[in-house]
Amino acid sequence: MSRFLFVVFGLLLSLTFAAQSQAAPSRWQGYLIDRQCADSVREDSDPKVFIQHHTKDCALMPNCRAKGYTLYSKHKWLNLDKRGSEIAVEVLKASKRKSGFYVEVTGTLDKELLKTASIKEIDEPKAQ
Numbered sequence: 627m628s629r630f631l632f633v634v635f636g637l638l639l640s641l642t643f644a645a646q647s648q649a650a651p652s653r654w655q656g657y658l659i660d661r662q663c664a665d666s667v668r669e670d671s672d673p674k675v676f677i678q679h680h681t682k683d684c685a686l687m688p689n690c691r692a693k694g695y696t697l698y699s700k701h702k703w704l705n706l707d708k709r710g711s712e713i714a715v716e717v718l719k720a721s722k723r724k725s726g727f728y729v730e731v732t733g734t735l736d737k738e739l740l741k742t743a744s745i746k747e748i749d750e751p752k753a754q
Contacts, residue, residue: 710742
């Protein structure tokens, strides 16, 4: 009986640690852009102007799609994981905009990689 309780206690303890290690999803807002084009302005002091005018046609070109997508949020570059890049393609295809893709990404951040759960296009907040 004591061995059974020891096993059960060990199992509960391991489940507790596993649950604590799962990060709760968070949300980030910013501009969606393909990594290939982002790389060309990553070191600019203000890449936002380029990003706001970056077109859907460019973002959906095969070589841009192949490299994946990133989110420019609060002067930081957050690369989307493979799933996020797949979702990004669908969001871009469905968008009625021709450029300036402001989105909200839900997921978990692992260093600079966003493990993406969802992406939705939203209106950019007005400057205060």
